[in-house]
Amino acid sequence: PYIARPSPAEPVTPQEGSTTGLTTILTLLKRATKIDFAQYKPTTVKRRIFRRMALHHLESLESYSQYLQANPKEVQALHQEILIGVTSFFRDGEVFTALEQMVFPALLRSQRLAQGNPDSPLRVWVAGCSTGEEAYSIAICLLEYLGRHSVSPPIQIFATDVSERAIEVARFGWYTPSQVSDVSPERLQRFFVPTDGGYQINKVVRELCIFACQNLITDPPFSRLDLISCRNVLIYFGAALQSKVLPMFHYGLKPDGFLLLGSSETAGVFGHLFSLVDSRYKLYAKQLSSRPLNFDFDPTTYTPSAPSPRPEPPRDRPSEIDLYALADQTVLNRYGPAGVLVNDRLEILQFRGPTGAYLEPAPGRASLNLLTMAKEGLRLDLRTAFYQAKQADQAVQQRSLLIEAGDRPCPVQIEVLPLRPQPADKAYYLVLFSDVVPDGPAAAVVPAADLESQYRQENLALQQDLDTTRSHLQSIIQEQEATNQDLRAANEEILSSNEELQSTNEELQTAKEEIQATNEELSTINDELYRRNTETARISDDFQNLLSSIHIPILMLEDDLRIRRFTPTAASLFNLIPGDVGRPLGDINHRLAIADLEARILAVISTLEQTSQEVQDQAGRWYDLRIRPYRTLDNRIDGAVVVLVDIDSLKHSADQLRQARDYADAIVQTVREALVVLTHDLRVVTANQQFYQTFQVSPSDTEGRSIFGLGNGQWNIPQLRSLLHDLLPQNLQVNDFEVVHNFETIGSQTMLLNARKMTQANGDDLVLLAIETVRDRTINDE
Numbered sequence: 001p002y003i004a005r006p007s008p009a010e011p012v013t014p015q016e017g018s019t020t021g022l023t024t025i026l027t028l029l030k031r032a033t034k035i036d037f038a039q040y041k042p043t044t045v046k047r048r049i050f051r052r053m054a055l056h057h058l059e060s061l062e063s064y065s066q067y068l069q070a071n072p073k074e075v076q077a078l079h080q081e082i083l084i085g086v087t088s089f090f091r092d093g094e095v096f097t098a099l100e101q102m103v104f105p106a107l108l109r110s111q112r113l114a115q116g117n118p119d120s121p122l123r124v125w126v127a128g129c130s131t132g133e134e135a136y137s138i139a140i141c142l143l144e145y146l147g148r149h150s151v152s153p154p155i156q157i158f159a160t161d162v163s164e165r166a167i168e169v170a171r172f173g174w175y176t177p178s179q180v181s182d183v184s185p186e187r188l189q190r191f192f193v194p195t196d197g198g199y200q201i202n203k204v205v206r207e208l209c210i211f212a213c214q215n216l217i218t219d220p221p222f223s224r225l226d227l228i229s230c231r232n233v234l235i236y237f238g239a240a241l242q243s244k245v246l247p248m249f250h251y252g253l254k255p256d257g258f259l260l261l262g263s264s265e266t267a268g269v270f271g272h273l274f275s276l277v278d279s280r281y282k283l284y285a286k287q288l289s290s291r292p293l294n295f296d297f298d299p300t301t302y303t304p305s306a307p308s309p310r311p312e313p314p315r316d317r318p319s320e321i322d323l324y325a326l327a328d329q330t331v332l333n334r335y336g337p338a339g340v341l342v343n344d345r346l347e348i349l350q351f352r353g354p355t356g357a358y359l360e361p362a363p364g365r366a367s368l369n370l371l372t373m374a375k376e377g378l379r380l381d382l383r384t385a386f387y388q389a390k391q392a393d394q395a396v397q398q399r400s401l402l403i404e405a406g407d408r409p410c411p412v413q414i415e416v417l418p419l420r421p422q423p424a425d426k427a428y429y430l431v432l433f434s435d436v437v438p439d440g441p442a443a444a445v446v447p448a449a450d451l452e453s454q455y456r457q458e459n460l461a462l463q464q465d466l467d468t469t470r471s472h473l474q475s476i477i478q479e480q481e482a483t484n485q486d487l488r489a490a491n492e493e494i495l496s497s498n499e500e501l502q503s504t505n506e507e508l509q510t511a512k513e514e515i516q517a518t519n520e521e522l523s524t525i526n527d528e529l530y531r532r533n534t535e536t537a538r539i540s541d542d543f544q545n546l547l548s549s550i551h552i553p554i555l556m557l558e559d560d561l562r563i564r565r566f567t568p569t570a571a572s573l574f575n576l577i578p579g580d581v582g583r584p585l586g587d588i589n590h591r592l593a594i595a596d597l598e599a600r601i602l603a604v605i606s607t608l609e610q611t612s613q614e615v616q617d618q619a620g621r622w623y624d625l626r627i628r629p630y631r632t633l634d635n636r637i638d639g640a641v642v643v644l645v646d647i648d649s650l651k652h653s654a655d656q657l658r659q660a661r662d663y664a665d666a667i668v669q670t671v672r673e674a675l676v677v678l679t680h681d682l683r684v685v686t687a688n689q690q691f692y693q694t695f696q697v698s699p700s701d702t703e704g705r706s707i708f709g710l711g712n713g714q715w716n717i718p719q720l721r722s723l724l725h726d727l728l729p730q731n732l733q734v735n736d737f738e739v740v741h742n743f744e745t746i747g748s749q750t751m752l753l754n755a756r757k758m759t760q761a762n763g764d765d766l767v768l769l770a771i772e773t774v775r776d777r778t779i780n781d782e
């Protein structure tokens with residue numbers, strides 16, 4: 001059905017979304033097989049169901065569920081279809097090298113440690129082993145490895161699968177040459193025995209493996225295991241099932257045991273149970289876990305977390321008009337000096353008055369940051385004042401600052417005033433600059449006598465300096481803390497992005513698993529197609545050979561009478577060349593003397609009744625022209641088949657026969673004697689006119705009747721009986737046998753009978769009886 005030509009008019013697309021149909025199907029499967037496929041990946045399960053539906057030409061899940069209910073065998077077939085058993089010897093070969101390099105040495109080490117204990121074999125579990133190739137591959141590798149290290153600990157390889165059929169094949173351990181194509185010749189020679197056109201695993205390997213039917217979902221696991229290999233099984237399981245199986249594997253392993261998964265599988269959320277030994281080969285080591293194991297984990301869903309919305313950029317200029325008005329008000333009210341309005345990040349929002357004496361653009365990247373623009377000598381105190389104002393939320397003043405003005409330092413003072421347009425709004429700051437008017441000359445002169453007070457003043461100044469430095473340091477510390485906080489927030493953001501990436505990664509992993517599962521399915525479909533292709537090619541070859549050897553002109557036509565195929569003998573009769581395939585029959589100038597050939601073919605296609613008629617070609621040769629509808633395997637009519645059976649010689653033989661019969665008839669009718677032809681059981685086949693006249697009987701009362709019953713038994717003459725019953729069978733002919741008889745109608749007659757037996761090819765011999773009436777003795781005697 002997969003290679004049947006699709007009919008463009010009726011595409012078979014199963015109706016998706018029919019959940020009741022799907023639920024019924026899954027329930028039927030669960031009832032019959034005890035496997036709950038509802039927990040498998042829905043996409044895979046659905047694909048397999050659709051495949052079976054296509055096989056049975058069913059278009060909806062409902063109709064397929066009804067079909068399943070009526071056909072329990074189909075439930076089994078679907079069950080096998082879903083358990084995709086793709087496998088091979090030494091699948092992903094490098095994995096086995098990794099086992100030899102990373103796992104077996106460790107197992108041997110821990111086995112040596114347990115040397116004192118004779119019941120301590122190496123225990124391996126191959127879960128989902130399909131038809132056994134994986135288990136045997138591990139056994140072979142292990143045997144080779146132990147052989148190289150001259151040790152022979154007891155080995156137990158438990159290999160399980162939910163499919164009984166697969167386990168039977170595995171137990172038998174017989175494989176076709178194509179199945180062992182990945183096994184090296186050396187291994188083939190050492191571990192296999194050639195039998196029945198294939199290869200069987202030898203006894204040594206076979207005895208290491210214990211095969212059993214086991215459902216990973218419902219049956220308890222094996223325990224005290226050194227290695228669990230569960231490859232390409234979890235890809236078919238939904239997240240909930242995976243979460244159930246992985247802790248079970250953890251439980252089954254010895255403390256230093258290993259877990260091997262398929263190339264697209266991971267331990268996922270169970271990182272705390274297994275540590276990754278090699279990510280390429282999906283090899284894990286058991287981790288001792290302090291967390292209690294829960295065998296019924298909730299399904300893990302990897303819903304992509306929506307990216308957190310970016311925070312809106314802070315509105316730095318809220319109700320500008322109000323703000324500026326308020327600033328104007330404040331400045332005007334208090335000093336009227338030059339200054340700037342900044343936000344809490346010290347970015348200048350507005351310059352007020354002539355600020356050139358205090359601020360200047362810094363070289364390099366353009367910036368409106370107050371600290372970048374502040375002149376040397378102001379920065380430190382500006383920063384300190386700003387942070388103090390911010391912290392205390394009140395005005396802070398810094399006096400006695402010196403900036404360079406021309407060639408001499410100029411004392412200035414700054415004041416930072418916090419502003420809030422609304423109580424709940426964030427703060428803005430008005431930074432005002434003003435020159436300090438030097439004190440009068442009296443102040444500059446310090447009386448020499450008053451040294452003590454001078455020291456005190458210096459001390460005071462130093463004290464002030466120290467205070468400034470201290471508060472400056474404090475502000476730096478606070479700034480540092482703020483930066484630290486920012487860094488911490490940034491770090492948290494990175495962490496959360498990381499988590500997002502991880503979940504995206506897991507999603508990709510799931511997608512990869514899906515692709516892998518699809519790949520496996522495709523590979524089974526491919527195998528099947530390959531097998532069918534080979535079958536089709538063989539059928540096609542047989543068919544071609546048959547057509548060319550039967551020497552019967554045969555023409556196959558599409559339903560629009562285009563030529564689809566013809567035999568070599570048809571080529572000469574219809575004047576066809578290979579390029580005529582696909583051309584309408586009407587375009588072909590054939591050699592048959594029949595005017596309405598196309599109409600006849602179309603009539604057969606529409607009525608579905610085959611016809612047969614004798615036709616001649618232009619050379620006068622006779623054919624039996626048979627036209628019948630072309631029926632496909634699924635009973636569709638897809639054109640017509642025209643067959644011409646050569647009946648020329650038959651026709652001529654029939655003519656000759658007819659002529660011979662006419663000739664014999666003419667003789668029979670012409671002779672003067674009465675002649676009658678009898679069958680071997682003495683019934684009249686025919687008689688000549690003379691017979692009817694002489695004995696006054698009619699053909700209708702004569703033909704087909706026994707000669708002894710003719711004319712009310714008049715011919716039931718004992719001598720005639722003796723002639724026909726006794727004499728004739730012994731002698732092929734009897735001449736001049738005289739019989740006298742008194743007939744009711746014609747009176748007494750003396751007859752000379754000549755009889756002859758005519759042997760026929762079919763065994764139904766005939767008797768020719770000639771009756772000559774000699775004279776009428778009764779009349780003469782009278």
Ligand SMILES: C[S@@+](CC[C@H](N)C(=O)[O-])C[C@H]1O[C@@H](n2cnc3c(N)ncnc32)[C@H](O)[C@@H]1O
Nearest residue numbers: 083085086087128130161162163215216231232
């Ligand atoms: C693709 S094969 C993998 C075979 C082998 N492990 C390999 O990688 O070559 C998947 C196997 O898992 C088995 N399987 C599916 N569901 C299972 C279950 N619930 N318990 C045990 N085996 C299961 C199927 O029967 C099938 O043989």
